[in-house]
Amino acid sequence: MSIEIRNVSKQFGTFRALDDVNLDINSGELIALLGPSGCGKTTLLRIIAGLETPDTGSILFSGEDTTDVHVRERGVGFVFQHYALFRHMTVFENVAFGLRMKPKKLRPSEAQIKKKVTELLALVQLDWLAERHPSQLSGGQRQRIALARALAVEPKVLLLDEPFGALDAKVRKELRRWLRRLHDELHVTSIFVTHDQEEALEVADRVVVINHGRIEQSGSPQEVWDHPASPFVYGFLGDVNLFHGRAHEGLAEVGGMLLPAPEQGAAQNEKVLAYVRPHDLDVERPGVGAAVPANALLAQLTRAIVVGPIARLELIAQNATQSPDNAGPETVIEAQIAAQQFRDMAFREGEMLLVTPRRAKVFLDQAAGI
Numbered sequence: 001m002s003i004e005i006r007n008v009s010k011q012f013g014t015f016r017a018l019d020d021v022n023l024d025i026n027s028g029e030l031i032a033l034l035g036p037s038g039c040g041k042t043t044l045l046r047i048i049a050g051l052e053t054p055d056t057g058s059i060l061f062s063g064e065d066t067t068d069v070h071v072r073e074r075g076v077g078f079v080f081q082h083y084a085l086f087r088h089m090t091v092f093e094n095v096a097f098g099l100r101m102k103p104k105k106l107r108p109s110e111a112q113i114k115k116k117v118t119e120l121l122a123l124v125q126l127d128w129l130a131e132r133h134p135s136q137l138s139g140g141q142r143q144r145i146a147l148a149r150a151l152a153v154e155p156k157v158l159l160l161d162e163p164f165g166a167l168d169a170k171v172r173k174e175l176r177r178w179l180r181r182l183h184d185e186l187h188v189t190s191i192f193v194t195h196d197q198e199e200a201l202e203v204a205d206r207v208v209v210i211n212h213g214r215i216e217q218s219g220s221p222q223e224v225w226d227h228p229a230s231p232f233v234y235g236f237l238g239d240v241n242l243f244h245g246r247a248h249e250g251l252a253e254v255g256g257m258l259l260p261a262p263e264q265g266a267a268q269n270e271k272v273l274a275y276v277r278p279h280d281l282d283v284e285r286p287g288v289g290a291a292v293p294a295n296a297l298l299a300q301l302t303r304a305i306v307v308g309p310i311a312r313l314e315l316i317a318q319n320a321t322q323s324p325d326n327a328g329p330e331t332v333i334e335a336q337i338a339a340q341q342f343r344d345m346a347f348r349e350g351e352m353l354l355v356t357p358r359r360a361k362v363f364l365d366q367a368a369g370i
């Protein structure tokens with residue numbers, strides 16, 4: 001089922017939680033609503049579900065306005081962060097619950113319920129736990145059962161609010177792969193809320209980045225990663241170093257460096273923000289007596305953390321000027337290089353190194369959102 005979100009706004013007192021949100025979701029799509037805490041993700045999900053009413057705007061399911069359609073009639077399945085399984089019921093009974101609650105004439109027979117629940121438990125690969133109670137399950141198992149329970153009534157839309165939020169990193173990773181596979185099997189239109197960019201980029205067909213109640217960008221994981229529409233999106237999707245400065249006709253002078261800024265070809269001495277991801281920084285030892293190249297800066301290595309294949313370096317720029325126009329990075333510079341390179345070069349904490357951005361994303365300053 002397709003979903004259209006049309007001009008949806010929602011205010012709580014004087015606080016604008018959603019501000020004229022428009023979004024089309026295709027039938028069978030898996031969408032991630034991604035944004036920082038308080039940006040309005042859950043409010044949007046609850047409005048789609050019918051648990052909350054928008055002040056203005058409407059939600060259409062397959063082209064039909066849902067304004068007057070009760071939550072129960074919307075055909076929506078939910079999974080929340082805190083597994084809302086019934087503690088006194090077995091896993092089997094939890095999954096069967098929605099089927100048993102159906103009005104008498106729609107209710108399946110006992111044999112049909114048994115068949116359906118068994119199939120669903122097999123689908124979430126937990127059929128061997130049917131007779132257990134929720135307290136005897138791990139957090140990850142409970143969430144899979146919660147999903148099986150939501151699927152039991154064959155929802156047309158599946159809404160997941162930080163479904164793996166309460167689980168540890170390893171289980172989260174397993175479950176998000178599993179959710180992706182499950183979605184590929186079932187193709188139920190699904191929307192999940194997360195503040196974890198890695199989760200959104202890995203699982204979703206499309207990522208919708210929300211900030212202050214507005215959609216900043218909607219696109220495939222690759223689109224939002226490669227072509228972020230705003231500084232906010234760029235900063236939210238991964239670690240960044242931020243440099244202030246000015247751009248003029250495709251060249252940016254930021255943090256004491258001169259960098260190509262082809263996206264600002266038309267700029268006439270305008271204030272800009274340049275973002276550089278830690279893995280887009282080259283780090284090397286400067287040549288003795290050699291001048292610092294125009295596209296690089298000299299920085300002191302203050303800390304190196306080498307874990308597995310990656311070395312994370314923290315550096316402080318030597319030539320970071322404090323002029324408001326041409327300031328250095330806001331805090332320390334973070335660089336990521338291969339651990340092997342770090343060992344080969346034998347960098348030591350305290351020494352001065354040459355830092356060269358391979359790539360920078362330059363935005364006009366007035367567009368700044370973070």
Ligand SMILES: Nc1ncnc2c1ncn2[C@@H]1O[C@H](COP(=O)(O)OP(=O)(O)OP(=O)(O)O)[C@@H](O)[C@H]1O
Pocket residue numbers: 012013015017035036037038039040041042043044195
């Ligand atoms: N019932 C309510 N009454 C008043 N304010 C509310 C209500 N529900 C949400 N808000 C406010 O609206 C804003 C958006 O809330 P929402 O729960 O949608 O954010 P979120 O993006 O899901 O955040 P989180 O990731 O922390 O859950 C928040 O500032 C929140 O405090």
